[in-house]
Amino acid sequence: MKIYGGPGTAVMAPAAILEEIGVAYDWVDMDMDAGAARDPQFLKLNPKGRVPVLIDGDFVLTESAAICLHLAERFPQAALLPAPGTHERARAYEWMLFLSNTLQPALMDWFHPDWLIADEARHGAIKENAAARIGRHLAHVDATLAARGKPYCLGAGVSTADFFVHMLARWTRHLAAPAYAYPAIKRLTDAMKTRPSVIRMMARQGIAEAAMA
Ligand SMILES: N[C@@H](CCC(=O)N[C@@H](CS)C(=O)NCC(=O)O)C(=O)O
Structure with a gap:
């Protein structure tokens, strides 16, 4: 797993959830003030030019809330969501x-x-x-x-x-x-x-x- 973000940005919740789950991940520390989210290489990952971005194998996921929900569902042992359908x-x-x-x-x-x-x-x-x-x-x-x-x-x-x-x-x-x-x-x-x-x-x-x- 790899997660892109700048310190204190919308990456906080997904990154804390990665820590809570206990899964190893690389943290890509982006300099937001220097415009790292508009870097052409980064825009290939997320054309919206926003952080966070999660790389889960060959799967790329954006949107902080979606990443939180995806991680909670992918690692149900962390019990971060109640049972589906309830x-x-x-x-x-x-x-x-x-x-x-x-x-x-x-x-x-x-x-x-x-x-x-x-x-x-x-x-x-x-x-x-x-x-x-x-x-x-x-x-x-x-x-x-x-x-x-x-x-x-x-x-x-x-x-x-x-x-x-x-x-x-x-x-x-x-x-x-x-x-x-x-x-x-x-x-x-x-x-x-x-x-x-x-x-x-x-x-x-x-x-x-x-x-x-
Ligand atoms: N809807 C997106 C919004 C994310 C967002 O606005 N991220 C800000 C940082 S908190 C960002 O990437 N800003 C780009 C910039 O400042 O250039 C999400 O929740 O992931």
């Missing part, structure tokens, strides 16, 4: 889809208003709008976790969704109201930060503990 499995999909198609894009709008509109004078308004959406989505995550009364998205056991929440929560650390301000999200991310897999992923990507907030 309501709990559907709940896992519900979490993964909400996180990746609602919260994650709002975060990308906050980080990259320039991807939406060139006029810098309007970037402040875009960020403000994105921050408001992020706040609503975090409040929803927090309320859902609190209502369940258990630390993880699906209850007592860790799943792919918890690795995703841990990753996206870190991305909010520079917002006025970061994810860690929400008690149930903080409980989840505190639990994730003590997992050896997450600690190994952070170390391998060179992400300092202090920067985790």
Whole structure:
């Protein structure tokens, strides 16, 4: 297995899941600021010009959430997803889809208003709008976790969704109201930060503990 990403990017969750499973993998550390995702060689792997990319033998897979789900299904012994066809499995999909198609894009709008509109004078308004959406989505995550009364998205056991929440929560650390301000999200991310897999992923990507907030 090989995974391409830049430290702290959307590779965090899949890489932590590789660590959790205990499978050996090569980490391809890309310099995102230098435009490594737009390098012609990399674009042959992922024409979308985004990380992460997983190489599983001769199989190439993109999209962070898809990689997490693929790894959980390929290595069922790690028990990162409930049994197929169950309501709990559907709940896992519900979490993964909400996180990746609602919260994650709002975060990308906050980080990259320039991807939406060139006029810098309007970037402040875009960020403000994105921050408001992020706040609503975090409040929803927090309320859902609190209502369940258990630390993880699906209850007592860790799943792919918890690795995703841990990753996206870190991305909010520079917002006025970061994810860690929400008690149930903080409980989840505190639990994730003590997992050896997450600690190994952070170390391998060179992400300092202090920067985790
Ligand atoms: N939908 C994709 C989005 C991934 C994405 O946006 N990755 C960012 C880093 S977090 C990226 O590759 N950006 C390219 C760049 O900054 O040039 C996924 O979830 O894998």
